[in-house]
Amino acid sequence: MKTYKYKIGDQSNTIRIGNLLDDMWQVHAYFHKWQDQRYKDGLPYANYAAMCQHAKDLKRTTHPHWKSLPSQAIQAELERIDNAYQRFFNKLGGKPHIKPRHKFKSITLKQTGYKLTNNRITLTFRKWDKGKWRFDKVPYTFHKHRQWQGTISRITIKRDACGDYWLCLTTTYTDFRPLPATGESVGADFGMKDAFLTLNTGEKIQHPQPLKSNLNKLRSLNKELSRKKKGSNGWWWCVRQLARLYRKISNQRKDFHWQLSSKLCKKFDTIILETLNLEGMKRLWGRKVSDLGFYQFVEIVKYKCQKHKRELRQVGQWTATTKPCSDCGFHNESLTLNDRQWICPECGSDHDRDINAAINILRAGIAVT
Numbered sequence: 001m002k003t004y005k006y007k008i009g010d011q012s013n014t015i016r017i018g019n020l021l022d023d024m025w026q027v028h029a030y031f032h033k034w035q036d037q038r039y040k041d042g043l044p045y046a047n048y049a050a051m052c053q054h055a056k057d058l059k060r061t062t063h064p065h066w067k068s069l070p071s072q073a074i075q076a077e078l079e080r081i082d083n084a085y086q087r088f089f090n091k092l093g094g095k096p097h098i099k100p101r102h103k104f105k106s107i108t109l110k111q112t113g114y115k116l117t118n119n120r121i122t123l124t125f126r127k128w129d130k131g132k133w134r135f136d137k138v139p140y141t142f143h144k145h146r147q148w149q150g151t152i153s154r155i156t157i158k159r160d161a162c163g164d165y166w167l168c169l170t171t172t173y174t175d176f177r178p179l180p181a182t183g184e185s186v187g188a189d190f191g192m193k194d195a196f197l198t199l200n201t202g203e204k205i206q207h208p209q210p211l212k213s214n215l216n217k218l219r220s221l222n223k224e225l226s227r228k229k230k231g232s233n234g235w236w237w238c239v240r241q242l243a244r245l246y247r248k249i250s251n252q253r254k255d256f257h258w259q260l261s262s263k264l265c266k267k268f269d270t271i272i273l274e275t276l277n278l279e280g281m282k283r284l285w286g287r288k289v290s291d292l293g294f295y296q297f298v299e300i301v302k303y304k305c306q307k308h309k310r311e312l313r314q315v316g317q318w319t320a321t322t323k324p325c326s327d328c329g330f331h332n333e334s335l336t337l338n339d340r341q342w343i344c345p346e347c348g349s350d351h352d353r354d355i356n357a358a359i360n361i362l363r364a365g366i367a368v369t
């Protein structure tokens with residue numbers, strides 16, 4: 001499965017999508033409350049089929065206005081609620097709760113309710129007009145920056161914090177484009193101090209650290225926000241600006257991660273990384289860990305490796321990588337976090353801390369097979 005994301009252009013009737021999302025939020029809120037009430041009354045959990053039946057009954061009786069909502073979107077929302085509860089029952093997630101309306105961000109349609117032609121998506125809205133239901137077909141233009149492959153299994157319309165709308169097409173296509181073998185392997189060490197990634201070849205890759213570089217802007221915007229009257233036009237303007245800045249930061253980070261993982265996949269057949277202890281790192285380093293986005297980077301490398309038929313290996317968390325000397329194997333127990341360079345007392349070789357670790361990672365990774 002591959003998902004393509006396109007931005008829906010701003011036009012005068014874009015607000016109808018927003019209204020539809022807000023209406024769909026009511027379904028979301030209603031069914032969460034309903035499940036809660038059932039639980040309090042000692043009734044068993046109502047599964048997906050039971051929720052669908054209940055939705056049908058509601059449309060006939062107390063909620064006739066729900067008839068204007070696309071039925072597939074309602075089904076998809078009920079499926080989502082059911083999934084959340086199933087995860088909760090299987091102890092995979094927390095108790096499902098109602099999202100605030102502004103955080104309810106997307107609706108999903110499977111086959112009906114939309115039509116795609118060229119760079120347009122036509123959505124069908126239902127409205128009650130002169131005593132009967134009418135279908136309102138509204139075309140929206142989206143920025144088709146690339147052609148999708150395969151058949152579309154479902155579409156999702158999203159609203160982000162900046163108030164922009166996005167069209168996500170999920171297709172059955174699997175992107176598989178193997179790259180020619182290079183016969184090279186690489187060990188890479190994540191670092192906090194000198195570089196984001198150090199390769200065993202000695203190459204050090206710096207991270208742009210978008211959060212850090214935009215921190216001043218963020219602070220001044222937050223200050224401005226706190227001076228404004230909550231709910232006023234100026235306050236909303238500030239909220240939007242902040243959302244835009246956060247989006248920019250995350251895009252910069254993502255861009256860096258994609259480019260770097262693509263570069264690694266082109267050069268090397270086998271990529272060996274260490275398994276990260278993110279919780280511990282967060283305690284030690286705070287904000288910087290989130291800014292670097294190690295987890296996201298590993299996920300992207302995983303995807304890229306699958307796509308280009310590369311192998312990703314992860315060395316266990318408890319494998320010693322920093323302390324042993326990569327030349328003679330001597331364990332330098334006196335090494336602290338601040339020692340960037342050290343000389344091995346056994347064989348006398350001069351080590352850069354990160355490059356030494358990268359070499360050890362590479363060795364440990366090769367030894368696994």
Ligand SMILES: [Zn+2]
Pocket residue numbers: 325326327328329330344345346347348349
């Ligand atoms: Zn040594």
